[in-house]
Amino acid sequence: MQQRTLGSFQVSAIGLGCMNLSHAYGAPVAAEQGERLLLSALDAGVTLFDTATLYGFGANESLIGKVLKPHRNRFTLASKCGMQGVDVKGDGKLVRVIDGRPQTLRKTCEDSLRRLQTDVIDLYYLHRWDKSVPIEESVGALGELVRKGHIRSVGLSEVSAETLRKAHAEYPITALQTEYSLWTRNAEIAVLDTCNELGVAFVAFSPVGRGFLCGQLQDVSALDANDIRRTMPRFAAQPYAANLRLLPAYLQIAEAAGCTPAQLAIAWLLHRGDHIIPIPGTTNLSHLAEDLDAAHVTLDVATMEKLDALINQNTVIGSRYNAQSNSEVDTEEF
Numbered sequence: 001m002q003q004r005t006l007g008s009f010q011v012s013a014i015g016l017g018c019m020n021l022s023h024a025y026g027a028p029v030a031a032e033q034g035e036r037l038l039l040s041a042l043d044a045g046v047t048l049f050d051t052a053t054l055y056g057f058g059a060n061e062s063l064i065g066k067v068l069k070p071h072r073n074r075f076t077l078a079s080k081c082g083m084q085g086v087d088v089k090g091d092g093k094l095v096r097v098i099d100g101r102p103q104t105l106r107k108t109c110e111d112s113l114r115r116l117q118t119d120v121i122d123l124y125y126l127h128r129w130d131k132s133v134p135i136e137e138s139v140g141a142l143g144e145l146v147r148k149g150h151i152r153s154v155g156l157s158e159v160s161a162e163t164l165r166k167a168h169a170e171y172p173i174t175a176l177q178t179e180y181s182l183w184t185r186n187a188e189i190a191v192l193d194t195c196n197e198l199g200v201a202f203v204a205f206s207p208v209g210r211g212f213l214c215g216q217l218q219d220v221s222a223l224d225a226n227d228i229r230r231t232m233p234r235f236a237a238q239p240y241a242a243n244l245r246l247l248p249a250y251l252q253i254a255e256a257a258g259c260t261p262a263q264l265a266i267a268w269l270l271h272r273g274d275h276i277i278p279i280p281g282t283t284n285l286s287h288l289a290e291d292l293d294a295a296h297v298t299l300d301v302a303t304m305e306k307l308d309a310l311i312n313q314n315t316v317i318g319s320r321y322n323a324q325s326n327s328e329v330d331t332e333e334f
């Protein structure tokens with residue numbers, strides 16, 4: 001697998017988003033399936049594994065710790081803090097809470113290290129900027145964790161170029177992780193260029209559009225009741241049906257390029273800049289192999305132009321987040 005630079009690390013050009021094994025798109029997978037998926041990714045040359053305190057309220061970090069501990073020196077481990085499950089009402093039920101206070105981040109890091117069964121996390125992101133805490137305070141606390149040797153570098157997720165600059169002035173940011181794909185172009189407004197200018201790697205999450213760009217997800221009414229796509233305007237029945245009209249032409253471009261639709265989406269990202277590292281997520285071994293093979297797909301300029309014209313902010317119907325989720329991010333939006 002070709003390599004890309006992530007701060008002081010060289011990582012596989014395509015990393016693995018591990019969230020899907022424990023969180024977001026239906027029930028968590030069985031432990032054996034998660035183990036097989038993680039080890040297959042490692043064997044296939046993946047050296048960037050992406051998790052978070054939030055995913056499965058700790059279960060995803062625990063899975064990674066259990067399975068990948070014996071191989072810890074073979075990969076770059078990225079996790080996230082600042083958004084986690086909290087028993088707010090004291091009834092044993094965890095709810096998702098954004099909390100970027102320094103004392104919370106320090107405690108979360110201790111918990112992450114324990115679950116991940118490691119002495120140090122290579123890249124620790126602030127999962128969401130807690131707007132009630134100045135970004136400098138949260139990032140300053142993460143810088144302190146680097147100085148103490150608990151983490152090796154600091155990342156941010158879903159922030160604007162302005163917030164990235166403020167944070168970077170407080171403590172050098174290694175990576176910015178934000179949604180980016182053909183159908184979510186917000187990063188093109190400012191943060192991609194700002195990352196390039198500051199030497200910050202850009203980690204593209206949801207690179208296959210949470211399934212849309214794989215061409216197989218036709219019937220959104222069949223999604224699990226607790227699948228988070230049910231909360232996303234773009235996946236509501238009418239907008240999704242409108243977006244499906246983009247697919248026949250997209251599938252033709254994939255066929256002409258000699259790759260699958262999922263590979264086309266990932267290859268498009270790899271061609272958008274050397275500082276871009278996509279992290280597709282999957283629960284399925286054959287999807288994993290397919291996604292990783294995107295590293296071998298070459299797209300010519302004419303194909304890139306066709307894709308840009310076909311699927312972009314003007315042709316996709318529906319916003320990526322609902323009002324609540326939108327209020328929690330700090331990104332520039334079209």
Ligand SMILES: NC(=O)c1ccc[n+]([C@@H]2O[C@H](COP(=O)([O-])OP(=O)(O)OC[C@H]3O[C@@H](n4cnc5c(N)ncnc54)[C@H](OP(=O)(O)O)[C@@H]3O)[C@@H](O)[C@H]2O)c1
Nearest residue numbers: 017018019205206207208209210211214262280281282283
């Ligand atoms: N920082 C943040 O706030 C944030 C937010 C969301 C995600 N993330 C990270 O980004 C990672 C990836 O994002 P994501 O999972 O949301 O979106 P994604 O990678 O764009 O899409 C995942 C979906 O696509 C399907 N899929 C993947 N490859 C496929 C293929 N070759 N053929 C058919 N279907 C395929 C998966 O189903 P199968 O399981 O059936 O393959 C899954 O439903 C996550 O795991 C997480 O680590 C970060």
